[in-house]
Amino acid sequence: MKYIYNIIKADYLQRTRSYAFLITLAVTIYVAYSFVPPPTANYTTLTMPGYKGVYNSAWVGYVSAMMTTVMLSMWGFFLVNSGIKKDIDTEVGLIVATTRITNLGYLLSKFLSNFLVLLTIMGFTFVVSIAMFFLRASGSPHILSDFVVPYLLFALPALFFISSLAIATEVFLRDKLILQCIAFIFLFGFILGGLHGMPNSNSAVIMDVFGVKTLTGSISDQINTQYHAEVKDISMGFIFNHHKKAYKTVVWNGVSWTNVFLLSRLVWIFLGFAVVYISSLFFHRFDFKHATRNRKKKAEFGELATEVVYKESATINLSKLPKLLPDYGIIPFIKTELLLLIRRRSKWLWFIIAAVWVGMIFAPMDIAYGILLPVIWFLQVTRWSELATKEKTNQLHYFTYSSYKPLQRMLPAQILAGLITAVVLALPIIVRCAIALNGYAVFNIFSGAVFIVLLAVCLGIISNGKKLYEILFFMITYLLTQKGDIVDYLGAVPHNNHALYICIILGLNLLLAVTSFTVRNYQARHL
Amino acid sequence: MSLVIKNLTKQYDKQKTGLSDYSVTIEKGILGLLGPNGAGKSTLMKIIATISKPTQGTVFLDGEDIVNNPDYIRRILGYLPQDFGVYPNLNAYEFLEYIAALKGVGGAGLRQRIEMLLEGVNLTADAKRPIGTYSGGMKQRIGIAQALLNDPKILIFDEPTVGLDPEERVRFRQLISDLADDCIIILSSHIVSDIETIADEVAIMKNGRLLDKAIQPEIISHADGKVFETLIDSGDLNVIKAKHLIINTTRQKDKTKVRYIIKNQEPEPSSIPATATLEDAYLFLTQNA
Numbered sequence: 016m017k018y019i020y021n022i023i024k025a026d027y028l029q030r031t032r033s034y035a036f037l038i039t040l041a042v043t044i045y046v047a048y049s050f051v052p053p054p055t056a057n058y059t060t061l062t063m064p065g066y067k068g069v070y071n072s073a074w075v076g077y078v079s080a081m082m083t084t085v086m087l088s089m090w091g092f093f094l095v096n097s098g099i100k101k102d103i104d105t106e107v108g109l110i111v112a113t114t115r116i117t118n119l120g121y122l123l124s125k126f127l128s129n130f131l132v133l134l135t136i137m138g139f140t141f142v143v144s145i146a147m148f149f150l151r152a153s154g155s156p157h158i159l160s161d162f163v164v165p166y167l168l169f170a171l172p173a174l175f176f177i178s179s180l181a182i183a184t185e186v187f188l189r190d191k192l193i194l195q196c197i198a199f200i201f202l203f204g205f206i207l208g209g210l211h212g213m214p215n216s217n218s219a220v221i222m223d224v225f226g227v228k229t230l231t232g233s234i235s236d237q238i239n240t241q242y243h244a245e246v247k248d249i250s251m252g253f254i255f256n257h258h259k260k261a262y263k264t265v266v267w268n269g270v271s272w273t274n275v276f277l278l279s280r281l282v283w284i285f286l287g288f289a290v291v292y293i294s295s296l297f298f299h300r301f302d303f304k305h306a307t308r309n310r311k312k313k314a315e316f317g318e319l320a321t322e323v324v325y326k327e328s329a330t331i332n333l334s335k336l337p338k339l340l341p342d343y344g345i346i347p348f349i350k351t352e353l354l355l356l357i358r359r360r361s362k363w364l365w366f367i368i369a370a371v372w373v374g375m376i377f378a379p380m381d382i383a384y385g386i387l388l389p390v391i392w393f394l395q396v397t398r399w400s401e402l403a404t405k406e407k408t409n410q411l412h413y414f415t416y417s418s419y420k421p422l423q424r425m426l427p428a429q430i431l432a433g434l435i436t437a438v439v440l441a442l443p444i445i446v447r448c449a450i451a452l453n454g455y456a457v458f459n460i461f462s463g464a465v466f467i468v469l470l471a472v473c474l475g476i477i478s479n480g481k482k483l484y485e486i487l488f489f490m491i492t493y494l495l496t497q498k499g500d501i502v503d504y505l506g507a508v509p510h511n512n513h514a515l516y517i518c519i520i521l522g523l524n525l526l527l528a529v530t531s532f533t534v535r536n537y538q539a540r541h542l
Numbered sequence: 543m544s545l546v547i548k549n550l551t552k553q554y555d556k557q558k559t560g561l562s563d564y565s566v567t568i569e570k571g572i573l574g575l576l577g578p579n580g581a582g583k584s585t586l587m588k589i590i591a592t593i594s595k596p597t598q599g600t601v602f603l604d605g606e607d608i609v610n611n612p613d614y615i616r617r618i619l620g621y622l623p624q625d626f627g628v629y630p631n632l633n634a635y636e637f638l639e640y641i642a643a644l645k646g647v648g649g650a651g652l653r654q655r656i657e658m659l660l661e662g663v664n665l666t667a668d669a670k671r672p673i674g675t676y677s678g679g680m681k682q683r684i685g686i687a688q689a690l691l692n693d694p695k696i697l698i699f700d701e702p703t704v705g706l707d708p709e710e711r712v713r714f715r716q717l718i719s720d721l722a723d724d725c726i727i728i729l730s731s732h733i734v735s736d737i738e739t740i741a742d743e744v745a746i747m748k749n750g751r752l753l754d755k756a757i758q759p760e761i762i763s764h765a766d767g768k769v770f771e772t773l774i775d776s777g778d779l780n781v782i783k784a785k786h787l788i789i790n791t792t793r794q795k796d797k798t799k800v801r802y803i804i805k806n807q808e809p810e811p812s813s814i815p816a817t818a819t820l821e822d823a824y825l826f827l828t829q830n831a
Contacts, residue, residue, distance in 0.1 A: 331659060
């Protein structure tokens with residue numbers, strides 16, 4: 016077991032000792048702060064039509080724990096789902112494959128490392144939730160168990176299971192990040208959506224990995240008892256509502272745990288182990304098809320190379336080579352950047368993108384603009400996240416940083432290439448808005464494209480990695496499809512003050528651009 | 543053309559010093575950098591290649607300060623880093639076109655120049671394959687081609703022969719020698735024989751400091767009269783190790799032939815003096831520094 020402990024420790028330290036993780040923690044603290052909205056907020060995190068909970072210890076503790084469970088399960092998956100890929104990229108995997116460690120031992124250590132990373136983040140939300148109690152609640156006594164118990168019973172088993180899912184998707188879907196995203200979102204939606212219509216029964220409790228049903232059931236029981244009502248429709252998650260309605264207050268003191276619920280938590284922990292065990296039976300041990308295919312290519316190629324290498328002794332006489340002219344334009348860069356974007360990832364993704372693109376032509380405008388456009392842009396996440404990081408990933412930064420005026424030529428070309436893809440993908444909506452003479456929407460789409468591309472470039476440059484942008488982009492897209500105006504970067508949600516909205520997006524674009532150029536300027540001279 | 547480096551210091555943090563008060567003048571020809579790991583060779587090269595700023599000191603190319611005006615050297619710079627990479631999805635033509643754009647060169651002759659360079663590094667037959675499928679040696683050769691793309695006057699090669707097979711190494715040495723008439727070439731290598739064969743001058747470094755820089759005979763003269771060879775019983779090796787600096791050992795059945803440098807003691811009985819080489823001088827200087 017000693018070696019497993021060492022792998023977990025090394026993996027955990029490697030993941031957490033990065034700027035990206037620090038920024039993730041900062042975002043986590045902000046998100047945890049938003050779990051307990053002030054009374055004047057235009058959103059709710061636990062929505063009960065016509066009712067509102069009194070901010071006592073149980074309410075703040077349970078709602079924070081539940082929001083942490085659901086939200087961290089969702090985006091935490093994307094945070095931890097590249098542990099094996101990292102070993103493939105760094106070729107540490109090849110060393111691992113030659114050691115005595117079993118597949119199960121290796122995957123178990125990765126799985127527990129995933130869990131520890133999520134647990135660390137959960138620890139921060141736990142502390143913030145206690146702080147939020149003292150900030151928002153007035154007069155209620157602070158009961159520590161109202162915070163500890165829900166985090167222990169809701170969040171821990173759920174995060175345990177999510178950590179195992181991250182392992183399974185990496186084993187079965189390997190490096191296909193988009194496919195992993197789609198599979199996970201589908202599964203996530205299936206779990207949450209499937210429970211929504213189910214009656215409160217033991218089987219529903221057991222199937223509820225997040226424990227949402229138990230919590231919402233308890234709250235609705237309280238409302239129905241207190242007001243003799245028949246409330247069933249309680250939802251979790253950020254729900255934005257601009258229309259303030261009158262509401263009644265509910266005093267709720269927490270969940271009465273049942274044996275079935277406690278059993279269900281153990282079942283999900285057991286299932287987490289089972290998923291890892293099953294994955295270990297199919298684990299490629301770094302000898303997957305892709306590598307085999309590449310090796311085949313190399314082998315064929317090696318023979319060819321041997322044939323030509325020593326055939327004749329060619330020489331290079333610099334004075335006899337054709338003279339070149341100075342050419343400081345950025346068109347060749349844009350061409351290469353577009354080539355790299357297009358050749359990135361598999362062809363099947365282009366079919367999905369084509370389908371969504373055609374869908375944007377025919378779908379009702381609110382769906383096309385509010386859902387399909389954010390989704391089709393999100394499908395570029397792995398392409399855009401590489402815009403400003405691929406030189407470092409491919410160790411080409413020595414060339415780019417020592418080139419002639421890299422900041423004035425290279426970085427703008429990367430931004431423009433990203434922008435061109437964003438605009439081409441948004442063309443159906445742009446044309447439809449233009450035909451409808453909706454210049455405001457057209458402008459917003461353009462500035463939104465600039466924003467999302469600049470965000471990729473800026474976060475890539477600052478964090479030296481792709482993960483932060485990928486997680487943030489996922490969260491933005493998710494919240495945007497829920498009509499969250501706070502993340503509306505492309506004008507898909509109505510805003511009261513158009514001028515202010517435009518100014519904010521333009522200001523953010525300017526900030527991102529200035530930060531990107533400043534930091535890259537520093538990096539280019541400080542290798 | 544001359545590159546004047548004055549009092550260069552690179553301090554990464556309180557503990558780690560890359561270069562320490564390093565001064566050297568480099569003229570046309572080949573300068574070979576020798577030094578153990580952490581000697582500061584790559585740091586020096588990065589600073590000249592303008593991708594790292596010194597903490598103190600200046601670098602002048604023909605009187606122009608390239609620390610403050612990096613674009614002055616970038617136009618005529620060819621740089622082959624130690625751990626460079628490629629975009630695996632591009633083929634050799636696309637990659638070199640991209641590098642040409644980085645270097646700010648183009649025009650009608652670009653395609654032909656790329657073809658001639660690829661021919662020169664024996665990659666023509668494979669030029670349309672994605673570079674991701676290349677072997678290590680082939681990638682190294684594409685790296686050499688990119689360094690020569692812009693008609694460079696300053697060439698910096700950091701461990702250029704890594705990954706090349708023996709014949710390719712010979713070809714590379716020949717190529718470097720041919721280029722040396724018009725350019726300043728700075729070359730680092732752990733393989734002393736590479737430097738010995740082609741470098742006009744050698745700079746020996748350790749712990750970020752310059753131990754010596756001179757033409758090869760002068761460097762070698764440091765070890766003159768100090769190198770000996772002897773045949774001993776294998777069991778006696780540790781006795782010699784304790785007294786002298788071992789250069790190499792060769793097993794010959796139950797005996798071992800030892801080549802060593804004397805420190806402050808007399809040579810072993812029955813030893814015969816040997817002609818000093820660059821490797822002997824390098825080890826002598828770095829061990830005694």
